[in-house]
Amino acid sequence: MTTSSNLVYLIALPLISSALLILLGRKADKWGHLLATLVSASAFGIGVMEFLAMHSRTGVARAATQHLFSWISVGTFQVDASLLLDQLSICFVLLITGVGTLIHIYSIAYMSHDRDRRRFFAYLNLFIAAMLLLVLGDSYLNLYVGWEGVGLASYLLIGFWNQKPTYATAAKKAFVANRVGDVGLSLAIMIAFAQFGTVTFEGVKAGVPHASGAAVTAIGLMLLLAAAGKSAQFPLQSWLGDAMAGPTPVSALIHAATMVTAGVYLITRSNYIFDASSTARLLVVIVGGITLIFGALIGTAKDDIKKALAASTMSQIGYMILASGLGPVGYAIAIMHLLTHGFFKAGMFLGAGSVMHGMDDEVNMRRFGGIGKLMPITFATFGLGYLAIIGVPPFAGFYSKDKIIEIAFNAGGTKGWILGGATLLGAAITAFYMTRLVVMTFTGSKRWDEKAHPHESPILMWLPMAILAIGSVASGFFFNSGNSLVNWLAPVLNSRGVEGGAELMKPIVVSGLALLAVVIGVGIALTKYRSNVPVEAPENVTIFTKLARKDLLQDSFNEAVLMRPGQKLTAGLVKTDTNVIDGLVRLVGATFIGTATALRRIQNGYVRSYALIMVLGALALIAMIWVVTL
Amino acid sequence: MDISNYLYLSALLFTIGAVGVVVRRNAIVVFMCIELMLNAANLAFVTFSRIHGNLDGQVASFFTMVVAACEVVVGLAIIVTIYRSRRSASVDDASLLKR
Numbered sequence: 001m002t003t004s005s006n007l008v009y010l011i012a013l014p015l016i017s018s019a020l021l022i023l024l025g026r027k028a029d030k031w032g033h034l035l036a037t038l039v040s041a042s043a044f045g046i047g048v049m050e051f052l053a054m055h056s057r058t059g060v061a062r063a064a065t066q067h068l069f070s071w072i073s074v075g076t077f078q079v080d081a082s083l084l085l086d087q088l089s090i091c092f093v094l095l096i097t098g099v100g101t102l103i104h105i106y107s108i109a110y111m112s113h114d115r116d117r118r119r120f121f122a123y124l125n126l127f128i129a130a131m132l133l134l135v136l137g138d139s140y141l142n143l144y145v146g147w148e149g150v151g152l153a154s155y156l157l158i159g160f161w162n163q164k165p166t167y168a169t170a171a172k173k174a175f176v177a178n179r180v181g182d183v184g185l186s187l188a189i190m191i192a193f194a195q196f197g198t199v200t201f202e203g204v205k206a207g208v209p210h211a212s213g214a215a216v217t218a219i220g221l222m223l224l225l226a227a228a229g230k231s232a233q234f235p236l237q238s239w240l241g242d243a244m245a246g247p248t249p250v251s252a253l254i255h256a257a258t259m260v261t262a263g264v265y266l267i268t269r270s271n272y273i274f275d276a277s278s279t280a281r282l283l284v285v286i287v288g289g290i291t292l293i294f295g296a297l298i299g300t301a302k303d304d305i306k307k308a309l310a311a312s313t314m315s316q317i318g319y320m321i322l323a324s325g326l327g328p329v330g331y332a333i334a335i336m337h338l339l340t341h342g343f344f345k346a347g348m349f350l351g352a353g354s355v356m357h358g359m360d361d362e363v364n365m366r367r368f369g370g371i372g373k374l375m376p377i378t379f380a381t382f383g384l385g386y387l388a389i390i391g392v393p394p395f396a397g398f399y400s401k402d403k404i405i406e407i408a409f410n411a412g413g414t415k416g417w418i419l420g421g422a423t424l425l426g427a428a429i430t431a432f433y434m435t436r437l438v439v440m441t442f443t444g445s446k447r448w449d450e451k452a453h454p455h456e457s458p459i460l461m462w463l464p465m466a467i468l469a470i471g472s473v474a475s476g477f478f479f480n481s482g483n484s485l486v487n488w489l490a491p492v493l494n495s496r497g498v499e500g501g502a503e504l505m506k507p508i509v510v511s512g513l514a515l516l517a518v519v520i521g522v523g524i525a526l527t528k529y530r531s532n533v534p535v536e537a538p539e540n541v542t543i544f545t546k547l548a549r550k551d552l553l554q555d556s557f558n559e560a561v562l563m564r565p566g567q568k569l570t571a572g573l574v575k576t577d578t579n580v581i582d583g584l585v586r587l588v589g590a591t592f593i594g595t596a597t598a599l600r601r602i603q604n605g606y607v608r609s610y611a612l613i614m615v616l617g618a619l620a621l622i623a624m625i626w627v628v629t630l
Numbered sequence: 631m632d633i634s635n636y637l638y639l640s641a642l643l644f645t646i647g648a649v650g651v652v653v654r655r656n657a658i659v660v661f662m663c664i665e666l667m668l669n670a671a672n673l674a675f676v677t678f679s680r681i682h683g684n685l686d687g688q689v690a691s692f693f694t695m696v697v698a699a700c701e702v703v704v705g706l707a708i709i710v711t712i713y714r715s716r717r718s719a720s721v722d723d724a725s726l727l728k729r
Contacts (some may be wrong), residue, residue, distance in 0.1 A: 605725035608660075612652045 002057060004064035007083040007136060010046055010093065013039045015129035021122035032118030033111075036125045037104040043128065044097035051090050062087060062491070065138060072141075076197055084138035084201070088492045091335060091485075092135040092258075092265060095342045099257045100128050102464035106350055107249040109460035110357060120160060120247065127153035131258055135265060139200040140189045143266070147185060147230070150259045151178045157254060158246040170242035177239035181229015185266075188222035191215060205272040213277065220273050220280025224287060227263030231317045234290045238554040240314050241298070244306040248353030251306060256313050256349050257342040264320040264338050268331040271493050275328065284325030285415075289422045292318030294552060296429035300436070301548030303537055304363045305352045308437050309345070312389070315426060316341050322419065323404045328498035330407055332486040335493075336479050337400035343475050344388035344396060347468030351382035354461055355441060358454040365440040366535050367449070372442035374454040377462045379442045381469035386438050388472035390431040390518050393511075396476030401427060402511050403480075409504045416504055424517050431521025439529045447535050636677040643670035657709045657719045661702075668698045 017039040021032045028035070054062050063086035072079040085093070104124060111117040130149025137143040159171030193199050195215045196207035208216055227233065232240035243255050254260070267274060267284060274281050295315030302308040316337070323334035356363060358375055372379035388395035391402060405427065409420035448454070456462070479485035490497070505513075537549075547553060602613070643666055650663030672691040679687025713719045 607721045607724070608652055608655075615648050615652065 002061050002064045004050070004053075004066050004085065006046055006050060007064065007066040007085055008068060010043050010097075010136065011083075011129050011132050013043055013129075014125040014132070018122045018125035018129060021118055021125070026118075029118050033104075033108050033121045036121035037101065037108065039125060040097060040101040040104045040128055043132070044094070044101045047090070047093040047097045050085060051094060054085070054087070054090060060491070077193065079139060079141050079199060081142060082138040082200075083136040083142075085136060086492050087489050088265075088269065088335070089135045091339060091489070093132060095339055096128060096131050096135070096258050099342055099346050099468070100124070100131075100253060102467055103249045103253040103346065103350070106252075106353070106461050106464040107247075109458050110249055110353055111247065114247075116160070120157075123153055123156045123160070124250075124253070127157065127254060127259070131262075134262055138202070139198075140185075140192060140204070141199050143269075144185060144189060147226075147262065148182065150254070150262065151175065151182070151230075154178070154243070154254050154259055157250040158243050160247055160250070161245070164245075167245040170239075170245040174239040174243045177236050178229050181226045181236055181263075184222040184225025184229065188219045188226065191219050191222065195219075201269065204270075208272050208276050216273055217277040217279045220270070220277045221283060223266055223270050223273065224280065224284055227266050227321065228287060229263075230266070231260050231263030231321065232291075232314050233263065233287050233318065233321055234294055237291060237294065237314055238551065238558055241307050241310050241551060244304070244310050248306065248349060248356060251310070252346045252349030252353065255310065257346040260313060260317060261320065261338045261342070264317065264324055264334055267321065267324045268334055268493055271328070271331050274325070281325050281327060285322055285411075285419060286325075288318045288320070288322030288325055289419060290318070291315065292322060292426040293422060293429070294318070296426050296433065297548050298551050299433035300429060301545050302433075303365050305355065305365050305368075305437065305441060306349070306363055308365070308433060309349055309352060312430065312433065313341075313345055315430065316345065316389070319401060319404050319423065319426065322423065323407065326407050326411055326419075328494040328496065329410075330404075331493035332489040333400065333403045333407060335489060336476075336485050337397075337404060339479065339485075340388065340396035340400045340472070340476050343468050343471030344385040347465055347472055348382055348385040348389070350461070350465045350468065351378050351385065354378040354457040354465065355454075357457050357461065359448060359452050362448065362452065365437065366533060366537060367447055368441040369444045369447040369533065370442070371446075371454050375442075375456050377456055378465065381462070381465040382442070383438065384469040385472045386434050388476070390434050390522070391427060391514060392518065393515075394473075394477055396472050396474070398511075399476035399480040402507075402514050405514050406507055406510045409510060410502065412502070412504075420504070420510075424513060427514050428517035428521040431518040432525045435522045435525035436529050439525065440533055444529075444531060444533060447533065633677065633681060636680075637674060640670045640674040640677065643667075643673065655720045655722050657712070657721050657724075660721055661705055661709065664705075665698060665702070668694055 014036075017035055021028050021036065024032075050064070054064065063084065065085070066083045068081040068083065070078070071081040104121070107117075107120065107124065111120050114120065127150060130146050130153055132146070134143055134146025134150060137146055155171050155175040158174050159168045162168040162171065189199055192204050195211050196204050198204065198207070225236075229236045240255060240260065244251055246255070274284065292315045295311045295313070295318055299308050299311035299315060302311055320334040320337050320341070323330040323337065352363075355368065355371060355375065355378060358371070358378075359368065362368070384395070388397040391398045401423075405420060405423040408423045409416050411419050550556065602609075647663040647665075647667035647670060650666065651660050654660055654663065672694050675687040675691040675694070677687070679685060679691075709719060712724055716723060
């Protein structure tokens, strides 16, 4: 372990900038966005410096720590506010600050007409600070602070245009769904403390071999619940689609590239727990598998370009969760897919934002068509991201997604066939809905109103898109060449040096199958959507399309099973409270009032009656004394 | 003569005084009844002093007399003032405390 004194600046800079922009208010309107972007860029600079420094160190000295202060010190419970930058965190630091800075730059232009642009940038910086704390904390409790911080930033940014009630509701929905997951995280921390007496990653890792299997499984399941909430995984996935209410740069940064992948970070960071519990691993795989198909199916029927991309994000994170449930061989692959996904999905969201920018905030793809000719740069960058996500070689998604399909097949036995089949099916559906999205938006005949004048976005917007497109093209090759990312992460994620299971098929066969799936998906989409896209969504569709349009009934299910009974329960509790609890209290009051009203009659103002009461009282007293002493 | 007869007399006088306070309306009479009760108490004090053969009771009766004298001064002054303002010495008329 090396000690570093620079880590705190990564968090402090954006945090201070965010506080400044909020506290100064309108005074900072003129330069707020510039400060925020500068701060984000300097955080990226620090990240790069730390990465280079880490790269030049070797072995265990690579990980750097910084002790800030003793945070909680109660009896045997000691928590320090300490930061840990190891091979895993640095990947996230570079992704968060790098993509974050690009999106800051993009937002300068995208939000230029919004009078609250400064507030927007303050929230963005708050998010950067919280997310960096999340990945830099050296204990689950420090992580938890960042975890809640990004939840807050996400809430504020989804509801950024909260003058629209539906947007405010969407923000609340995301917040509430996240809280369900947060309960899991706090329970996991409590169990960990009860079992190990510490909540640092190092302490828990050292304690796992001596702990009972049931406790480790319980921690694993609670962590999975937390990950499902934050990463929009089944069964807590319903908030992500509505989260698209936020401005598009927010969707790109928070709900595609960084925050929603925090669940994957949590699971890979807790690899020692999942390594020790096969039950927890199995559930992780199941959750990932269900979500990757679930999200992909929703994506096929969405006409809102951002919601289609959100469904795609859900599905791609399903891939990552599935990979991280496959044990030591999967963690690094999950992170690889996370990083490549960060590039191409952020790029595509920015592309969608660029299209919306040119089309007067229209999001309905049935109203697009033929935009590619008018917005060539957006089309090109989006197209590269598209090729990356569907997994065409040699683009980024090909390397990461093929690896996941490969290790899914190699999981062995029936499980391997099911998982491999699910990932292949997911790849085919991904190819279908992404092709549908690109074809409906950029090619074909124009279907937009006469009022819209699509035009290419300014350089501040297309430059970040271009840089992300380069990442979508090259990052997969870069991470995969010589297994560089897997080897880089091995000390953290695979310290025992576990090799993958027996190969079910040769990697080249898997790649061939995956490509076949992609070709089938693209082919179906092309025949269906190349021409004659109706402007209004057709009503005479199959039941499956109807279900997918309704997000596979996720909201109806939540409403019928959770919300309505929950409301009934609270209504019942309120009734009990007013009638029984309050009733008892009111009964006590009424008794005193009644007695007092009766007793008040004695106070009639006549001296003689007072004297009589006194005499009677004295007599009673004497009688009592007499009786007692008798 | 049996010394306990003094105590019976004291109890009788006290009862007459107490009943008088409760049943009579005229403030002067009520006042006199109170005096009667005080003197009944004095009689009991003196009798007990005699029974026990020490002077404690007699000392206490002196205190009672001093208090009674002060009370007469204050009490009569109040009664006279009330009579002047309301033209009545009835204790039932002076029931303003209720309101």
